[in-house]
Amino acid sequence: MIVHIEKCHKCGACVGSCPQNAIYLNDVMLEFNENCNRCGRCVKICPVGALEMEGKE
Amino acid sequence: MRQIKCDVVVVGAGPAGSMTAKWAAKNGVDVVLIEKRQEIGAPVRCGEGISKAWLDEVGIEVDPKWIARDIKGAKFVSPTGFTYFVDEKNAGNEVGWVVDRVFFDKALAKDAAKAGAKIMLKTAATGLIWKDGKVAGVKAVSHGEEIEILADAVVGADGYESQIGRWAGIDTSLKPNDILTCYQYRLTNIKYDCDYCEFVLGSAAPGGYVWVFPKTEDTANVGLGILTPLIKNLGDPKMYLDKFIAETPGLKDGQPLECVAGAVSVCAPLDSVCIDHVILVGDAARQIDPITGGGISNSCIAGMFAGKALAKAKETGDYTMNTFQEYEDNWRDRLENKLWRNWMAKEKLVTLDDATLDSLVKTISEVGVEKLSVRNLLAIVKEKHPDLVKEFEDLI
Ligand SMILES: Cc1cc2nc3c(=O)[nH]c(=O)nc-3n(C[C@H](O)[C@H](O)[C@H](O)COP(=O)(O)OP(=O)(O)OC[C@H]3O[C@@H](n4cnc5c(N)ncnc54)[C@H](O)[C@@H]3O)c2cc1C
Ligand code: SF4
Ligand code: SF4
Numbered sequence: 001m002i003v004h005i006e007k008c009h010k011c012g013a014c015v016g017s018c019p020q021n022a023i024y025l026n027d028v029m030l031e032f033n034e035n036c037n038r039c040g041r042c043v044k045i046c047p048v049g050a051l052e053m054e055g056k057e
Numbered sequence: 058m059r060q061i062k063c064d065v066v067v068v069g070a071g072p073a074g075s076m077t078a079k080w081a082a083k084n085g086v087d088v089v090l091i092e093k094r095q096e097i098g099a100p101v102r103c104g105e106g107i108s109k110a111w112l113d114e115v116g117i118e119v120d121p122k123w124i125a126r127d128i129k130g131a132k133f134v135s136p137t138g139f140t141y142f143v144d145e146k147n148a149g150n151e152v153g154w155v156v157d158r159v160f161f162d163k164a165l166a167k168d169a170a171k172a173g174a175k176i177m178l179k180t181a182a183t184g185l186i187w188k189d190g191k192v193a194g195v196k197a198v199s200h201g202e203e204i205e206i207l208a209d210a211v212v213g214a215d216g217y218e219s220q221i222g223r224w225a226g227i228d229t230s231l232k233p234n235d236i237l238t239c240y241q242y243r244l245t246n247i248k249y250d251c252d253y254c255e256f257v258l259g260s261a262a263p264g265g266y267v268w269v270f271p272k273t274e275d276t277a278n279v280g281l282g283i284l285t286p287l288i289k290n291l292g293d294p295k296m297y298l299d300k301f302i303a304e305t306p307g308l309k310d311g312q313p314l315e316c317v318a319g320a321v322s323v324c325a326p327l328d329s330v331c332i333d334h335v336i337l338v339g340d341a342a343r344q345i346d347p348i349t350g351g352g353i354s355n356s357c358i359a360g361m362f363a364g365k366a367l368a369k370a371k372e373t374g375d376y377t378m379n380t381f382q383e384y385e386d387n388w389r390d391r392l393e394n395k396l397w398r399n400w401m402a403k404e405k406l407v408t409l410d411d412a413t414l415d416s417l418v419k420t421i422s423e424v425g426v427e428k429l430s431v432r433n434l435l436a437i438v439k440e441k442h443p444d445l446v447k448e449f450e451d452l453i
Contacts, residue, residue, distance in 0.1 A: 007292075011102060012218030013238055013320035017285075019230050021223045026093065026181055041233065045285055047240045047318040049292025 001032045001042075007050035014042035014051060059204045063089040065367050066195055067174075067212040068182045068221055070097050073339025073356035073363075074214030075165035076115060080364020083172035086371045089206060090166070090174045091197060093181035098162030102319045103353070104241060104278045105161075106254055106270045109153035111354045115361045117168075123160035125272045128153060129252040135418035136259030136411035143426065155254070155270045155278070156353075165357075180204075185211065185224045192225055192334040209376040210367060212336050214360070217320050219341035225332060229343060233285040234407075235324035237265045237350055240294040241280025244302070244311035249277060259414045261301050263287035264407040265350070269308075279308060282321060282350055284407050294318075323347035325400040326393050329385070333377040336384060338363045344392060348399040348406070348431050355392055362387040399431050401449035409445075417442065 008030060015023045022035040023042060043051045065081055067074045070092035078090040105125065112119060130144035170176055180199035185192050186207065194207040213221025222229040249255075251274045257267035264284025271277045281298050290296065295318075302308045322343045330342040338344075339356030346355060366384035370376045409417070420441045426433045435453045439446045446453060 009316070009318035011318035011320070012216065013318060015218035015220070016216075016320060016322075017231060017236055021220060025218065027095075041285075043291065044233075044288050045236060045238045045320060047238050047292070047294035047320070049290075049295070052291070 001036065002052040002054055003030050004050045004052065005030070007048050008046075009048060009050075011047065013045050013047060017045045018042050059202065061089060061204060061206045063087045063175075063206065063208050064371055065089070065210045065212060066091065066206045066208040067214055068195060069093075069213070069215035069339075069341070070166050070169075070176065071162060071214060071216055071339060071356065072165055072353050073216075073341065073360045074212065075162065075169045076357045076360025077212050077214055077336075077338050077363040077367070078169035078174040079165070079172045080361050081367040081371075082169060082174040082364075084365070084368030084371070086364075086367050088169070088174040089177065089208070090169060091177045091180040091182065091195075091199075091206070093179065095179050096159075097166045097176075097178070098159040100317070101158045101315065102317050103158050104268050104270045104280055105156050105158055105272075106268070106351065107153050107156055107353050111358060115357045117165070117357065120160075120164055123156050123164055124154050125157045126155045126251070128155060128254050128271065130254075132250065132253040132255045133418055133421075134255060134257045135415040136261070137415050139415055139418050139422070141418050141422035142253070155272055157272075182215070182221065185221070192332075195221075210334050210336060210370065212338060212363060212367075213341045214338045214356075216340045217322065219337065221335065222330070222337045222341055225335040227327075227329060227332060227335070227337060229327060229337070229341070231322050231324055231343070234404075235322055235347075236285045237282030237321045237323055238285055238288065238294050239265075239280060239282040239317075239319045239321060239350075240298045241278055241317040241319075242298070242302070242311070242313040243272065243276065243315040243317075244279045244308065245276040245314050247275055247277060247279075247311040248307040251275075251277070257301075258418065259411045262297060267298075267301055276314070279311070280317065284323075287407075321345050321350045321352065323350060323400070323403055326389070326396045330388075331378065331381045331385060333381075336363050336366070336381060344388070344396070346399055347396065347403045358391055359388045362391070395431075398435070398449065398453065402431060402435055402446075405445055405448070417445075
């Protein structure tokens with residue numbers, strides 16, 4: 001996952017929407033763990049388009 | 058590793074967490090309330106609209122400090138600009154105040170502290186502690202230090218992003234059709250009707266609505282939510298909001314003081330929001346109203362019930378479902394029917410095109426409602442457009 005951290009508002013919308021609970025968010029960063037199955041939901045849900053899936057259009 | 062022991066650790070100091078902490082602590086429970094941010098209530102992630110009717114019920118004392126604006130009514134705008142006003146006389150409890158969450162959330166936390174709860178800021182729960190197959194507290198990072206908070210019960214009041222429930226094995230997952238993704242500005246330098254909360258329906262915010270909630274004469278919370286399946290391009294919520302503002306005469310010269318991203322659940326009530334030693338409250342328990350997306354009141358109401366159940370658990374020493382069932386029963390008695398009805402109404406509403414929404418708003422304004430509530434609005438729809446509500450007419 002590519003995180004455009006300069007766009008990110010640390011809002012947690014992606015975290016709460018991930019069916020795999022694969023995202024961890026704190027004050028400074030967003031982390032994705034190995035449970036991610038690349039479903040793409042977080043990418044779609046991010047209100048500001050701060051996430052991008054590697055290797056996908 | 059440093060260990061802290063208490064009866065109950067509440068994770069998240071939003072309205073749900075503070076209310077739970079207050080109602081538990083005031084009945085003798087030793088409560089630690091942890092919050093990962095450095096300031097309670099900030100940054101604000103909310104439109105800040107509340108009704109007035111429920112505050113008494115949960116024991117919140119009204120303080121002018123957290124009231125930003127007293128609202129005269131609500132204004133529903135259809136896709137082609139057809140407007141329906143509901144004013145104070147017939148608005149009932151659906152309009153009320155636009156609050157200041159920075160002060161509101163702090164006021165609730167103060168109440169919790171006064172009742173005896175201990176508050177820890179910059180303290181994030183990072184996992185659960187399990188003992189003999191049961192939850193026995195949380196692991197946390199507090200001001201950079203890893204600590205353990207051992208407790209008989211863990212309350213997940215950690216908002217939309219909640220992880221406590223999922224760590225505990227409670228299914229809080231959401232379908233895309235039950236998630237609104239939102240963007241909002243605190244917009245200043247605008248010319249608008251600052252006595253009314255405005256809701257704009259239709260394709261300006263697919264599957265959701267645009268809101269304009271007055272803060273002062275020239276400043277409002279202007280935001281929108283879009284239903285996830287209707288998102289076409291990355292970052293649509295911000296794009297749609299920018300477009301709406303640019304195309305709206307009184308708003309287009311507005312300048313932002315804050316920007317807010319976030320998501321709200323608009324789902325049917327969950328099957329279960331607690332297990333032995335774990336209780337979920339508020340957005341973490343997906344208790345938001347699926348039509349309005351409002352969750353402050355429900356969080357506080359559920360928080361009160363959770364706190365009371367925890368007090369009972371302290372009395373009996375039994376922090377399992379034997380005691381927590383009372384919380385499930387109480388919040389469901391109070392909220393569940395409404396949540397179901399509004400969820401079904403939402404499921405229908407999101408399928409309507411602009412033309413149908415236009416005729417709906419028109420119908421409602423012609424007939425008028427005695428008292429504004431989702432239920433009364435649906436009753437009119439039932440009479441004039443029975444086809445739209447036939448799947449759930451028995452709930453109206
Ligand atoms: C854009 C937007 C507009 C809204 N507008 C309205 C409105 O006008 N009216 C209305 O009634 N509702 C509105 N809502 C919904 C409302 O904001 C929520 O329902 C309400 O805040 C829920 O309260 P809560 O206490 O459950 O959660 P929150 O207020 O989200 O509080 C959760 C707290 O938990 C903390 N937390 C999270 N994870 C951890 C962790 N691991 N460790 C420690 N702390 C943690 C968070 O930092 C946060 O402070 C809106 C929501 C959004 C996103
Ligand atoms: S792609 Fe899917 S599984 Fe991976 S982090 Fe995003 S929402 Fe979770
Ligand atoms: S949804 Fe987007 S803006 Fe919000 S925390 Fe996730 S990446 Fe950041």
